[in-house]
Amino acid sequence: MTIGIIVYSETGNTLTVARTLEQQLSSQGHPVTLEQLQVTGNPRSKDQLQLESRPNLEEYERLIMGSPVHAFSLSPAMTAFLQQIPSLDQKPTIAFVTQFFPFAWMGGNRALRQMTTLCKERSGRLLASAVINWSHPRRDPNISKIVERLSQKIIQ
Numbered sequence: 001m002t003i004g005i006i007v008y009s010e011t012g013n014t015l016t017v018a019r020t021l022e023q024q025l026s027s028q029g030h031p032v033t034l035e036q037l038q039v040t041g042n043p044r045s046k047d048q049l050q051l052e053s054r055p056n057l058e059e060y061e062r063l064i065m066g067s068p069v070h071a072f073s074l075s076p077a078m079t080a081f082l083q084q085i086p087s088l089d090q091k092p093t094i095a096f097v098t099q100f101f102p103f104a105w106m107g108g109n110r111a112l113r114q115m116t117t118l119c120k121e122r123s124g125r126l127l128a129s130a131v132i133n134w135s136h137p138r139r140d141p142n143i144s145k146i147v148e149r150l151s152q153k154i155i156q
């Protein structure tokens with residue numbers, strides 16, 4: 001089963017989690033491709049940025065999407081991407097966000113809600129989701145647990 005991991009990352013946090021997921025899934029023998037969204041223009045405004053890369057989601061049977069939280073919301077880049085994709089046709093999908101603050105109520109939950117709503121509007125079938133809190137004292141064990149949980153869900 002082909003898995004696409006589509007990630008937007010500015011300072012590398014979300015990319016780190018995406019790479020860990022990629023390693024975990026490929027070590028289990030699944031064909032995984034990680035694609036990074038690149039933007040030009042103003043990355044703080046979904047209406048003033050241009051997506052340089054447009055991953056072809058039809059190549060994948062399952063999707064994992066990852067984004068940072070920006071200003072208590074989903075990043076404008078991931079928002080713009082999800083608004084532009086064609087129907088996901090009930091494709092099994094996982095969404096995750098990373099945020100600086102240690103608690104999910106400090107923007108993570110809201111960003112994830114926005115992301116899952118956009119996926120569902122595109123007829124994605126949400127299997128699981130996660131918020132990763134970068135300044136949480138137990139960040140690394142938390143990431144390990146989340147990667148384990150999401151990896152199991154995506155192959156079910």
Ligand SMILES: Cc1cc2nc3c(=O)[nH]c(=O)nc-3n(C[C@H](O)[C@H](O)[C@H](O)COP(=O)(O)O)c2cc1C
Nearest residue numbers: 009010011012013014068069071072099100101107
């Ligand atoms: C413009 C901007 C706004 C941000 N807003 C928030 C926020 O509302 N809540 C939060 O916890 N972190 C916020 N952050 C921090 C990022 O969400 C966090 O560092 C994230 O892990 C960065 O991911 P990346 O390294 O993949 O870009 C913000 C960062 C930027 C650049």
